[in-house]
Amino acid sequence: MDELRRQGLDKMKEVYGWDMPDIPGDYFKYTIDHLFGTIWTRPELSMRDRRLLLLGAVSALGLDEILEIQTSAALKNGELTEAELREVAIFITHYVGWPLGQRVNKHVEMAVAKQNEARRTKEPSND
Structure with missing residues (x-):
């Protein structure tokens, strides 16, 4: 496994809190290598910043499945408190x-x- 793939898988685990297996195919390559290995690892925004931006984007699009994943991950990772998430809503x-x-x-x-x-x-x- 090359370094970019490892970096992407590690970042995805950090973002969502679960291990993702290495899966063959171009779609997975672009998701892991590019999105998580390159975009999510850029230093200019914190994980919390990215989470807030993502919550705003998926909220505007009405993407319920992603909202469920993102709100749970934000709490689990300690990026946002219950009160902060309620304020976001x-x-x-x-x-x-x-x-x-x-x-x-x-x-x-x-x-x-x-x-x-x-x-x-x-x-x-x-008891």
Whole structure:
């Protein structure tokens, strides 16, 4: 595996929190080598900056699957708090409109609930 592929796979793991296997094919090559190996690794923006920009873009496009992934990853990686994500939903709603903003809010609340449930299952019981 070449260095660009390794760098892309490592960055994707950092962004999303899971290991992606190396898959053959041009589409995967452009996704991993270019998007994650070259674009996501540029030093001018922080991971948090990129996450906020991505949340804005996918919110405007109404991309629910990506919203679900991005809100969960932002919480999991500690890039945004529950309160900050909720504020993102409120702010974005005023620019993308209420129907799309409601979708953002829905995914924020789902991510928060999922994270809180994961925390509860990890905490020892006081019974």
